[in-house]
Each structure stands twice: as C-alpha cells, then as structure tokens.
Amino acid sequence: MIKEGIDRIVDLAAARLLEVDGRTYSDKGLKAVAPPEPLALHLHSLTGVALYLTENRDALALDHLSVIVVSHQKLLVVGPLVEPWKDRALFLQADFEDAARFHYDVYQPQEDFVVGCQTAFTPTEELSALLRLAGNLKQEGSVQTEDNGVSQRTTARTGVALVEEVSVKPRWELCPYVTWPELEQPSQEFILRVRRGKDGAELALFLVDDSRWKVTARSKAVAWLKERVPQAVVVLG
Numbered sequence: 127m128i129k130e131g132i133d134r135i136v137d138l139a140a141a142r143l144l145e146v147d148g149r150t151y152s153d154k155g156l157k158a159v160a161p162p163e164p165l166a167l168h169l170h171s172l173t174g175v176a177l178y179l180t181e182n183r184d185a186l187a188l189d190h191l192s193v194i195v196v197s198h199q200k201l202l203v204v205g206p207l208v209e210p211w212k213d214r215a216l217f218l219q220a221d222f223e224d225a226a227r228f229h230y231d232v233y234q235p236q237e238d239f240v241v242g243c244q245t246a247f248t249p250t251e252e253l254s255a256l257l258r259l260a261g262n263l264k265q266e267g268s269v270q271t272e273d274n275g276v277s278q279r280t281t282a283r284t285g286v287a288l289v290e291e292v293s294v295k296p297r298w299e300l301c302p303y304v305t306w307p308e309l310e311q312p313s314q315e316f317i318l319r320v321r322r323g324k325d326g327a328e329l330a331l332f333l334v335d336d337s338r339w340k341v342t343a344r345s346k347a348v349a350w351l352k353e354r355v356p357q358a359v360v361v362l363g
Contacts, residue, residue, distance in 0.1 A: 141153060161213065163213075163215055163216075164184075164215060164217060166216045166217060166218055166219050167217065167218045167219070168218075168219055168220070168221070169218065169219075169220040170220060170221060170222065170223045171220070171306065171307065171308065172220070172306045172308045172309075172347060172350055172351060172354075173308060174220065175193070175201065175203065175218065175220050175351065175355070176351065176354040176355050178203075178218060179191070179193075179203070179355045179356055179359055180354070180355065180356060182356075184217070186205075186217065187205075188356050188358040188359050189358040189359075190205055190206045191203060191204070191205060191217070191358075191359045191360070192204050192205075192206075192359070192360045192361075192362060193351055193355065193359060193360070193361045193362065194362050194363070195344055195347050195348050195351070195361070195362065195363030196363075197340065197344060198222070198304065198305040198306075198339075198340050198343035198344050198347065199221060199222035199224070199304075199305060199306075200219070200220070200221050200222070201219070201220045201347070201351075201363075202216060202218070202219050202220075203216075203217045203218035203219075204216055204217065205217060222304075222305060222306055224303070224304070226245045226246040226303050227246065228242050228243070228246035228247070228302060228331070229242065230316075230330075230331055230332065230333045231330065231331075231332050231333070232330055233319075233321060233323070233328040233329065233330040234328060234329060234330065235323065235325065235326065235327075235328060236260060236261075236263060236326055236327045236328070236329065239260055239328075239329040239330075240257060240260050240261055243256065243257060243260070244257070246302055246303060247300050247301060247302050247303070248300075248301035248302070248303065248311045250300070250301055252298060252299050252300055253300055253301075256298055256300070256318070259294065260327075260329055263320070263326075263327040263329075294318060294320060295318075296317055296318070297315050297316070297317060297318075297334070298315070298316050298317075298318055298331075299313050299314070299315055299316075300313065300314060300316055300331075301313050301314070302314065304339075304343070305343040305346075305347070306347060306350075308350060309343065309346050309347060309350060310346070312339035312340075312342055312343050313339070314333065314334070314336065314339055315333075315334040315336065316331045316332060316333055316334060317331070317332040317334060318330070318331055318332075319332065344363050345363065347363065348361055348362070348363035
C-alpha cells in the first residue's frame with residue numbers, strides 16, 4: 127500500500143524536461159494529442175480494395191496514396207507523412223478471413239479428417255488421391271500399419287469385400303486456403319500419418335515448415351493490385 131501511494135504521488139507530479147546533447151527528454155512518459163484522423167475502413171478481399179481506390183468515393187489524392195502489402199493476409203492503404211509531426215493517415219486495412227481452418231498436428235477420426243480436407247484445401251489431383259486413401263481405410267476393429275520411419279503401409283478397402291495393401295507416401299503437396307481468394311492458393315508440403323484409434327482409423331497432417339510460399343503469395347498480391355488499382359497509387363510489398 128505504501129509503495130502504491132508513493133507511485134501515485136510521483137504520477138501526479140509535473141513532468142520535468144531535460145536537454146541532453148541538444149535533445150529534449152522527459153522523466154515521464156508523455157502521450158501526444160493526435161489530430162483528428164479518418165476512421166479506417168476494414169475489408170476482406172483484394173477486389174474490395176481495388177474497387178475502393180478505383181471508385182475513390184472519398185475523393186482522396188490518389189498520387190499521395192500507398193498500398194502496403196504487409197503479408198499474404200494483410201494490407202494497408204496509407205497516406206503521406208504530414209507535417210509537423212510526420213503523422214500518417216490509415217485509410218483502409220484489409221485482412222484475409224481464414225474461415226476454413228484445418229487442425230494440423232492433431233490425429234482426427236476418419237470422417238472428420240475427410241470433411242476437414244474438403245473444406246480447407248483447394249481441389250487438386252493430389253487432394254483427390256488423399257481423400258480416396260482416407261476414405262478407403264479399413265475400419266473393422268483396427269488399422270494395420272507397417273512403419274519404417276519413411277513411409278507407412280496401411281490396409282485399405284477397394285471394394286465391398288476385397289482388401290489390398292497400399293503404400294502411404296510420407297509427403298503430400300496440397301493447397302490450403304491461406305491467402306486472398308482472388309489468388310491461386312500456394313502449395314505446401316505436409317506429412318501424413320495414420321494410426322489405430324478406438325473407433326477406427328485416425329489420420330493427421332503435419333505441416334512442413336517452409337515460409338517461401340508466404341513470399342510468393344505476397345508477391346502475387348502485389349502484382350494483382352498493380353494491374354487493377356489506378357496507376358497513381360503506389361503498391362509496395
């Protein structure tokens with residue numbers, strides 16, 4: 127209590143300004159009173175950003191605007207530095223909505239895994255092959271697997287009664303929905319694992335950590351915007 131009382135008294139005391147080597151310092155944290163700024167719009171698509179700048183309903187000076195592609199899922203539309211304090215207005219922020227999120231690194235029941243793949247990944251031949259494998263795993267009692275550390279061999283059903291041995295390759299190249307819907311979704315590598323669960327097969331996808339696709343997706347977003355926003359607007363990424 128005594129310490130809190132002393133801290134409160136110090137907080138109420140006036141700030142002291144000191145000048146050291148031509149620069150002014152304060153013994154307290156100071157918060158500048160910002161001038162009025164426009165309320166930034168929030169969008170969730172590249173198309174919305176392009177339409178906002180093309181229509182220019184807010185009568186902005188387009189030759190003073192910059193589109194900053196921060197990442198594969200976020201961008202900002204900002205104005206120039208304004209004197210005297212070098213402030214910068216934020217007119218718009220766009221964020222990719224990752225609605226179809228897949229649960230990586232988690233073993234899932236067969237049906238949950240199939241549904242998750244169908245909703246979270248772009249349809250490709252590789253995805254179709256993975257869904258066929260996941261959908262045909264034998265469920266009667268157990269799943270038989272042979273694992274050598276590189277690949278797995280799993281018992282799978284090809285018909286009503288016929289069963290064959292199929293090799294589960296370790297790496298799969300899939301295209302999850304991870305960036306703007308206007309762009310081609312980048313491919314990523316995943317490791318598939320299969321194990322026996324209480325009620326049948328359980329499958330899991332483990333993401334191979336490789337961030338190069340993020341750079342590619344950001345570059346594609348920059349190129350997409352440059353083709354569709356007014357030429358006076360600078361697009362950076």
